[in-house]
Amino acid sequence: MTHVIAQGTFDILHPGHAHYLRDAASMGDRLTVIVARRENVTHKEPPVLSNRQRRDMVEALAMVDDARVGHAEDIFVPIEDLDPDVIALGYDQQHDAAAIEEELARRGVDCEVRRASPRDARDDELLSSRAIADRICDERC
Template identity: 70%
Template sequence: MKVVAQGTFDILHPGHVHYLTDAADMGDELHVIIARRENVGHKEKPVLSNEQRRDVVAALDMVDHARIGHPTDIFAPIEDIDPDVIALGYDQHHDSAAIQAELDDRGIDCTVERASPREPQHEDELLSTGDIVDRILDRRC
């Protein structure tokens, strides 16, 4: 079974690793789509380049394939991969029902699942890129 996970993955952190591990456990082959910097509109644009974020994600053991998303159609790579499952992160902003409806409209036969949550393992652990950036700015500036 092929699984697709997607995200920005700007500064890789334990929350990302948990999400991708959960996604990999949903099937046999994990494909990860890296959001293009120019398409990110729901939060700050990524600091790192599209290629660097793809390369770091591709280096993770649980990831079989990593690619940069399509410039205009976020469903184009999904049509190309033809997955059995789309794994959404626990706290990703996506509407799973809307994604399922678009998949159905496009004739893509797969389900949409959510990864499990991950709580910090110690009080100093950060599970958000924004929180990491804020801490860097606080401590270094």
């Protein structure tokens, strides 16, 4: 059985998230999603929704076998615990795959790091939580 891990913030679920997680699920037989803790999101604005709520929403998706909130101090701890075969990075996630592979090797975790495929927006579709929030503010605030 090939175990895949995907990770992300998943603040407001949108078609880009669904595409990423479907793609990640297709890389193996079991998909576990690690939802970033609010306090660990430093590369963009922190999520609006709570850790638990974001985890619950991701776990409700059909392609996801398990979802958990990430570790408070060390993002690699859940990966060490789960010992996956593949880590699926989102197409546009700002992660350095080579640096991740180096840290995994240093920790003795033998798994492949792969990128999900891109998904082009269709019609007037919004593929980022920030774009959805901006549109809500533009139209409702």
